[in-house]
Amino acid sequence: MSVQTWTYILVGIxxxxxxxxxxxxxxxxxxxxxxxxxxxxxxxxGMATAADWMxxxxxxxxxxxxxxxxxxxxxxxxxxxxxxxxxxxxLAPYLxxxxxxxxxxxxxxxxxxxxxxxxxxxxxLLVSFTYVAGQMRGVGVVFSRxxxxxxxWGVVIGMAIVFFYAVLGGMKGITYTQVxxxxxxxxxxxxxxxxxSIQMTxxxxxxxxxxxxxxxxxxxxLLARLLH
Amino acid sequence: xxxxxxxxxxQRYWRYNLRYLAILLAVWxxxxxxxxxxxxxxxxxFSVGGAPLGFWFAQQGSIYVxxxxxxxxxxxxxxxxxxxxxxx
Numbered sequence: 001m002s003v004q005t006w007t008y009i010l011v012g013i014x015x016x017x018x019x020x021x022x023x024x025x026x027x028x029x030x031x032x033x034x035x036x037x038x039x040x041x042x043x044x045x046g047m048a049t050a051a052d053w054m055x056x057x058x059x060x061x062x063x064x065x066x067x068x069x070x071x072x073x074x075x076x077x078x079x080x081x082x083x084x085x086x087x088x089x090x091l092a093p094y095l096x097x098x099x100x101x102x103x104x105x106x107x108x109x110x111x112x113x114x115x116x117x118x119x120x121x122x123x124x125l126l127v128s129f130t131y132v133a134g135q136m137r138g139v140g141v142v143f144s145r146x147x148x149x150x151x152x153w154g155v156v157i158g159m160a161i162v163f164f165y166a167v168l169g170g171m172k173g174i175t176y177t178q179v180x181x182x183x184x185x186x187x188x189x190x191x192x193x194x195x196x197s198i199q200m201t202x203x204x205x206x207x208x209x210x211x212x213x214x215x216x217x218x219x220x221x222l223l224a225r226l227l228h
Numbered sequence: 229x230x231x232x233x234x235x236x237x238x239q240r241y242w243r244y245n246l247r248y249l250a251i252l253l254a255v256w257x258x259x260x261x262x263x264x265x266x267x268x269x270x271x272x273x274f275s276v277g278g279a280p281l282g283f284w285f286a287q288q289g290s291i292y293v294x295x296x297x298x299x300x301x302x303x304x305x306x307x308x309x310x311x312x313x314x315x316x
């Protein structure tokens with residue numbers, strides 16, 4: 001079978017998987033819709049959050065920015081991951097205990113201030129729009145490459161699938177489709193990294209290969225070779 | 229039925245909470261802004277493997293420290309909760 005047929009089959013399988021998960025996790029109440037009834041295990045939540053980090057913006061854009069901007073691109077790495085520390089230390093424990101559904105609600109109730117709540121809403125909208133714009137562009141690029149459609153159609157197809165499983169499944173549907181995406185993404189990240197590391201430095205663990213010597217006998221460090 | 233935690237106890241709990249946050253966030257700042265941005269040139273004089281140290285901190289080291297910080301925070305807070313009897 002040709003590559004194109006395989007592509008359609010695999011894309012079709014992933015769509016069917018997401019739609020199946022959405023139907024299985026149909027939301028029945030507001031609490032279920034917004035916070036999955038509070039019943040998602042920490043491991044699943046962690047996988048879903050990781051899938052968010054590893055999605056189009058990291059796989060396509062961040063990799064690209066860091067290779068083109070070089071050393072300065074490290075700020076994206078530190079910022080995005082350092083932000084998780086801030087979340088874990090300053091927001092997440094209190095958000096869960098408070099019982100509100102959204103961060104702006106929590107801020108408004110915690111500080112007894114509707115102004116704070118409005119500011120939080122504006123921030124959330126700005127961040128969400130920026131993030132979604134980048135992600136949907138990534139979706140469009142990937143679909144246009146694999147399904148051989150114009151980028152605009154790629155974006156529309158992606159939007160339609162996400163709309164379907166988000167509206168039907170709510171937070172629970174989104175979380176479990178993210179878990180499925182995590183499994184695919186961790187594999188997609190690790191395989192090239194490990195094999196490029198093996199090929200260039202003979203080192204299996206990419207983080208060690210990054211600081212290691214080049215494997216073709218000349219003995220210089222990989223970074224010195226790449227950066228000059 | 230557990231006896232309720234007194235308000236002064238809760239104040240002490242909160243003070244411990246803030247102290248832990250201050251220490252962990254100081255480390256967070258030192259490793260990311262400090263080692264990766266402010267003191268990069270001084271740190272680049274040393275190296276780990278084939279990478280200058282400042283560069284390594286920006287690309288990998290800070291992220292390892294972030295992960296460890298989160299684990300340390302969770303362990304500290306669970307221990308604090310147990311001590312003050314407010315665990316979930």
